[in-house]
Amino acid sequence: MDIGQPKDYLSGQTLHLKSLTELAPGTLAEGPNINGNVLIHETASIDPSAIVGPNVVVGQNCKIGPGSKVSNTTMMAGSSVAASSYVDGSIIGW
Numbered sequence: 001m002d003i004g005q006p007k008d009y010l011s012g013q014t015l016h017l018k019s020l021t022e023l024a025p026g027t028l029a030e031g032p033n034i035n036g037n038v039l040i041h042e043t044a045s046i047d048p049s050a051i052v053g054p055n056v057v058v059g060q061n062c063k064i065g066p067g068s069k070v071s072n073t074t075m076m077a078g079s080s081v082a083a084s085s086y087v088d089g090s091i092i093g094w
Contacts, residue, residue: 006091013074014055029053035071044075047083 036054
C-alpha cells in the first residue's frame with residue numbers, strides 16, 4: 001500500500017484525530033494510560049502499563065506490550081510493539 005510520504009501521512013493523521021475531538025469525540029480512546037488524541041480498534045490489545053498517545057492510531061488485532069510508550073504513530077492491522085519499547089513518529093505495518 002502506498003501512503004505517500006510518511007511525514008505527510010502522520011501530519012494528516014494528527015489533523016484527522018484533532019477533528020474527531022469536535023466531530024465524534026466518543027470515538028477517541030480514554031483512560032489513565034491514554035494521552036491526547038488516540039483511536040484504538042476494539043480488537044487491539046494494549047497492556048495497562050503501556051502509555052499511548054498523543055496522535056496514535058492502533059489498528060485491528062494490534063498489540064502493545066507492557067511498559068511501552070507509543071506516540072505520533074500509526075499501527076496498521078496485525079502489527080505489534082514488544083514490551084518496554086519506545087515508538088515515536090512511526091508507521092508500523094505487518
